[in-house]
Amino acid sequence: MAHLLLIVSGSVAAYKALELVRLARRAGHAVTPILTAGGARFVTKEAMAGISGARVHDDLWAAEAEIGHIRLARAPDLVVAAPASADLLAKMAAGLADDLATTVLLATRAPVLVAPAMNPAMWAHPATVANMKTLAARGVAVVGPEDGPMAEPESGPGRLAEPATILAAIQGLLASGPLSGRHVVVTSGPTQEAIDPVRYIANRSSGRQGHAIAAALAALGARVTLVSGPVAVPDPAGVTVVRIESARDMLAAVEAALPADAAVFAAAVADFRPADVGTQKIKKVPGAPPPGITLTLNPDILATIAQRQVQRPALVVGFAAETENVVPHAQDKRRRKGCDWIVANDVSGDVMGGVENTVHLVTEAGVEDWPRLPKDEVARRLAARIAESLD
Numbered sequence: 001m002a003h004l005l006l007i008v009s010g011s012v013a014a015y016k017a018l019e020l021v022r023l024a025r026r027a028g029h030a031v032t033p034i035l036t037a038g039g040a041r042f043v044t045k046e047a048m049a050g051i052s053g054a055r056v057h058d059d060l061w062a063a064e065a066e067i068g069h070i071r072l073a074r075a076p077d078l079v080v081a082a083p084a085s086a087d088l089l090a091k092m093a094a095g096l097a098d099d100l101a102t103t104v105l106l107a108t109r110a111p112v113l114v115a116p117a118m119n120p121a122m123w124a125h126p127a128t129v130a131n132m133k134t135l136a137a138r139g140v141a142v143v144g145p146e147d148g149p150m151a152e153p154e155s156g157p158g159r160l161a162e163p164a165t166i167l168a169a170i171q172g173l174l175a176s177g178p179l180s181g182r183h184v185v186v187t188s189g190p191t192q193e194a195i196d197p198v199r200y201i202a203n204r205s206s207g208r209q210g211h212a213i214a215a216a217l218a219a220l221g222a223r224v225t226l227v228s229g230p231v232a233v234p235d236p237a238g239v240t241v242v243r244i245e246s247a248r249d250m251l252a253a254v255e256a257a258l259p260a261d262a263a264v265f266a267a268a269v270a271d272f273r274p275a276d277v278g279t280q281k282i283k284k285v286p287g288a289p290p291p292g293i294t295l296t297l298n299p300d301i302l303a304t305i306a307q308r309q310v311q312r313p314a315l316v317v318g319f320a321a322e323t324e325n326v327v328p329h330a331q332d333k334r335r336r337k338g339c340d341w342i343v344a345n346d347v348s349g350d351v352m353g354g355v356e357n358t359v360h361l362v363t364e365a366g367v368e369d370w371p372r373l374p375k376d377e378v379a380r381r382l383a384a385r386i387a388e389s390l391d
């Protein structure tokens with residue numbers, strides 16, 4: 001719940017600033033936008049005003065008459081320049097103040113985050129490299145740019161970071177919660193295991209519990225990487241979401257996200273996958289019996305990460321969905337998989353896909369029985385326990 005001053009400078013990626021404003025507001029922040037002359041060529045003042053619900057400033061002298069650039073500069077908790085063009089970064093590095101954005105950037109005492117966006121050649125230019133070094137030495141935080149296809153027919157580092165990634169960086173800088181400075185990896189949702197190019201095996205996991213845990217951890221200030229199978233629930237704000245389909249992809253994404261202080265494995269990972277996935281759709285043959293599907297074992301992501309020799313997160317939390325003997329099975333699972341905690345769900349009711357959950361937290365110290373709670377509340381309690389444990 002912070003006040004952000006968002007400077008939008010001239011870049012084709014400026015349209016993404018509207019999405020950033022939407023996500024930031026959804027996360028509870030107030031956003032005051034400033035458009036540079038270049039920024040105003042790519043997004044309209046009207047669109048920005050509509051999405052931000054705030055007055056948009058674009059003229060130093062008009063702003064002066066209204067509230068004054070010093071007050072504008074002093075008000076925010078964080079100044080974000082997204083997209084930050086090569087020109088804006090150069091002006092910042094040189095300390096120029098020739099328009100409202102640069103004047104505010106020079107006058108502010110708030111922390112500053114820049115999300116650069118430019119052509120790869122401009123990003124690689126020694127002038128830009130030197131400017132970024134100067135800004136970093138001054139404590140300016142940077143998110144991106146990312147590598148990938150550009151609006152021009154070329155590719156390379158220079159793409160504006162995705163709005164969700166920028167928001168995650170914002171949350172990280174604002175975070176004063178007990179998990180600030182911590183990185184947590186969360187898995188969520190089902191996996192899909194291909195049978196042939198058009199069919200797959202999956203399960204009914206909605207991703208609600210895992211996504212709620214990711215959101216609750218982010219709300220306590222953690223940087224969260226959420227590795228999710230295909231789900232219909234929306235991405236939690238302020239979380240980096242990596243989308244995968246199969247168990248093997250999920251394991252690779254979790255490993256790529258390490259190091260992490262903690263990992264929470266809430267995904268309903270398929271234990272088995274079809275052994276042979278042909279390149280063609282399996283045909284129905286008239287008169288012939290249906291084909292069999294031979295299954296093979298998937299990697300156990302929780303056990304693999306919990307038993308790692310290097311970069312094992314300090315706290316590894318697994319889930320156990322059981323319909324009977326919930327706690328003894330969970331205690332057994334905790335030992336077998338080598339994780340620290342098991343959140344044991346009693347799924348004898350309508351938990352899969354539902355909004356409530358009855359869980360027991362199984363740790364080395366013993367078992368805690370939690371009452372039947374909404375999944376959001378289970379998530380908040382678990383996040384609070386994780387914060388306590390990492391402290």
Ligand code: C5P
Nearest residue numbers: 265266267269299300301302318319320
């Ligand atoms: O063995 P079981 O599937 O009951 O274990 C459940 C726990 O293990 C959950 O935390 C789930 O996310 C995790 N798991 C996994 N990879 C698998 C199977 C389960 O990470 N292949």
